[in-house]
Amino acid sequence: MALDPDTRDQLIAGIRRFVDEQLIPREPEVAETDAIPADVVEGMREMGLFGLSIPEEYGGLGLTMEEEVLVGFEIGRAAPAFRSMFATNVGIGSQGIVIDGTDEQKAKYLPGLASGEIIGSFALTEPDVGSDAGSVRTTARRDGAHYVLNGTKRFITNAPHAGLFTVMARTDPEKKGAAGVSAFAVESGTPGLSVGKPEKKMGQQGAHVADVIFQDCRVPASALIGGVEGQGFKTAMKVLDKGRLGIAAACTGLAERMIDDMVAYATERKQFGRAIADFQLIQAMFADSKAEAMATRALVLDAARRRDAGEDVSMAAACAKMFASEMVGRVADRNVQVHGGNGYIREYRAEQLFRDARLYRIYEGTTQIQQTIIAKALVADARERLGG
Structure with missing residues (x-):
């Protein structure tokens, strides 16, 4: 409510x-x-x-x-x-x-x-499974009242801190693609579950990702989310639609912060006897950034309201995530440019935020995956309207 x-x-x-x-x-x-x-x-x-x-x-x-x-x-x-x-x-x-x-x-x-007593983590990506989420190779073999999990998950956010993993694993090896994938709630500390060392990343220091390895990891059958096999991929897609709106909102906020930073810096920084904020080519970067951020905010809010109204927002969420993550990358680049040489120096934070923003175009579905989702939805809609 x-x-x-x-x-x-x-x-x-x-x-x-x-x-x-x-x-x-x-x-x-x-x-x-x-x-x-x-x-x-x-x-x-x-x-x-x-x-x-x-x-x-x-x-x-x-x-x-x-x-x-x-x-x-x-x-x-x-x-x-x-x-x-x-x-x-x-x-x-x-x-x-x-x-x-x-x-x-x-x-x-x-x-x-x-x-927050339990930190949750979502284990979908694998060494050879990223954008092609339906090709999960981690297996979950039924053994009496248990499932036995085997496989490796990669780049799992908060894995070193997690108390609970939502794990996508293949329960039916005979079914190719998404149909044979199920979701499991697996507690940390379960024998056979181990977490690798945190990766050293380009940006987003403080946010830890690591491999999660399952070696004959036995979990009770009650760990199967929803109690039904073969629903894992559908669950993942529902979760990712929501997550993509969350990421789009975060991109919007970061862009708005960087706009504030660049304008404040340019107002104080002087060249040729006046503030660089007075130069039209600098102002153009302000204007482009502000217009794009405002458009993104409106797009994200519209998609969120549609979801609250019970609409299918898979395409809208993909549009929001794609547009927002690409937008924040452009704003981050302009922020560095406005800061000039200082933008390359850590003290001013522009370089850190530039590196931080880069990941948004990759995780929870790359820009290219979002483009594919959007295009497929448009084509399907056209065929339905045309009766083809």
């Missing part, structure tokens, strides 16, 4: 203060140490950020998609690593259970995910 306007506005204002006072000032520390400080994580828990999308009956805030992206606009203004700490609980690390889980699975896991 949607919050009343006053409560929603108070929530957004509180999160904005948290970003300005607690997150942005800690960005250099996070970049240097590659870790989110414990007191910041605790602050996130106290604000309920881990449970934004989890129903109130399980201890979450139960926000609508529109409310969730409004929060995302604010959180996105800080370095993406902060959002990454709780975003898996809000999106891909919990929503498989929220959407398709059994009552028992919801009762067992959602309260801990909502409070």
Whole structure:
């Protein structure tokens, strides 16, 4: 149920203060140490950020998609690593259970995910399976009252911290493609499950990704999300549609922050006896960035409202994620350009945010995958209208 306007506005204002006072000032520390400080994580828990999308009956805030992206606009203004700490609980690390889980699975896991006591993680990508998500090779063989999992997952966000993994595995080797894939809720510490060392990344320091390896990992049959085999890919797609809107919102917030940064810098920086903000070629970069950010905000809000209304938003979510992630990359580049030589120096943060923004065009579906989703939907719609 949607919050009343006053409560929603108070929530957004509180999160904005948290970003300005607690997150942005800690960005250099996070970049240097590659870790989110414990007191910041605790602050996130106290604000309920881990449970934004989890129903109130399980201890979450139960926000609508529109409310969730409004929060995302604010959180996105800080370095993406902060959002990454709780975003898996809000999106891909919990929503498989929220959407398709059994009552028992919801009762067992959602309260801990909502409070942040449990960190959720979504294990889909594999060494040879990225954009082609239907080609999952990790297997889950039924053995009496258990399943035995074998395989390796790659680039799994929050894997080193996770208490619960949503794992996509093939339960029916005879069925090729997505039909034979099922989803499992696998607890960390389960014998046969191990996590590799965190990867060293181009950007987003403080957000940790690692391999997750399953070697004869036995899980009870009750770990099968929804209790039905062969539904894993459908669950994943439902989760990714929602996650893509969350990422699009974060891209919007980051772009808006960088616009503020570049304009403030240009207003103070002087060349040829006046502020560089007065030069028209600099102003053109401001204008292009602002127009693109405003268009993205409108696109994301429209898609979120459509989802809240019960519409199928697979194409709309793909449009939002594609447009937003490409847009924030352009804005990040302009931010460096406006800063000139200082934009290449760490002290000014422009170079860090440039590197941070680059990942948005890759994870939860590359730009090219979003283009494919959009095009296929358009062609299918045309054929239906034309009766072909």
